Amino acid sequence: QQPVQSPQAVILREGEDAVINCSSSKALYSVHWYRQKHGEAPVFLMILLKGGEQKGHEKISASFNEKKQQSSLYLTASQLSYSGTYFCGTPWKAAGNKLTFGGGTRVLVKP
Amino acid sequence: EAEVAQSPRYKITEKSQAVAFWCDPISGHATLYWYRQILGQGPELLVQFQDESVVDDSQLPKDRFSAERLKGVDSTLKIQPAELGDSAMYLCASSLGGTSGRQHEQFFGPGTRLTVL
Numbered sequence: 452q453q454p455v456q457s458p459q460a461v462i463l464r465e466g467e468d469a470v471i472n473c474s475s476s477k478a479l480y481s482v483h484w485y486r487q488k489h490g491e492a493p494v495f496l497m498i499l500l501k502g503g504e505q506k507g508h509e510k511i512s513a514s515f516n517e518k519k520q521q522s523s524l525y526l527t528a529s530q531l532s533y534s535g536t537y538f539c540g541t542p543w544k545a546a547g548n549k550l551t552f553g554g555g556t557r558v559l560v561k562p
Numbered sequence: 563e564a565e566v567a568q569s570p571r572y573k574i575t576e577k578s579q580a581v582a583f584w585c586d587p588i589s590g591h592a593t594l595y596w597y598r599q600i601l602g603q604g605p606e607l608l609v610q611f612q613d614e615s616v617v618d619d620s621q622l623p624k625d626r627f628s629a630e631r632l633k634g635v636d637s638t639l640k641i642q643p644a645e646l647g648d649s650a651m652y653l654c655a656s657s658l659g660g661t662s663g664r665q666h667e668q669f670f671g672p673g674t675r676l677t678v679l
Contacts, residue, residue: 453604483668538605540604552604552606
């Protein structure tokens with residue numbers, strides 16, 4: 452069963468912040484975040500491997516709450532280059548690397 | 563910087579024809595994945611290889627799709643016969659493999675966009 456992402460889409464002005472959520476109905480062992488620009492392949496952003504872990508990539512950070520079976524991606528002081536579709540992926544089992552991806556969140560950053 | 567290579571980038575075919583996609587993973591990556599991505603959706607795993615062995619093909623429509631990675635390096639995904647519903651982006655990804663940490667990071671190729679007429 453695929454994780455659920457919200458919101459489905461968000462429009463920002465440059466410099467604004469946004470939060471993307473990824474939640475699962477089953478236990479989360481880790482969460483992978485990817486960004487895909489239009490017509491391009493997904494690009495890895497970060498992996499969160501244990502509960503409470505927070506990671507950062509540029510001014511993009513993420514948190515992982517095992518108990519809530521949820522991860523959140525934070526876009527801080529957004530830049531035009533942040534535009535794209537963000538996907539979270541979760542493995543089927545603790546030591547597995549087979550990912551199920553969420554439906555994606557489309558982000559558009561305007562000048 | 564090492565990249566995953568895929569060809570062709572675009573393929574237009576008529577239904578009932580056979581198509582094949584090729585993927586060359588990053589050197590040294592033991593795990594190779596084929597995904598299908600329908601426009602507006604997340605990638606869906608079709609098949610996963612560990613070296614030359616299939617470790618998961620539960621989502622692969624085996625009546626028409628086949629995949630191989632004979633020498634544990636590059637891989638081919640075939641569809642025969644193609645159907646209208648197969649139109650999608652086919653992505654190949656690779657990772658180091660293993661069971662923890664950054665070994666799980668998947669590197670995606672540019673994909674093959676398939677249009678079935």
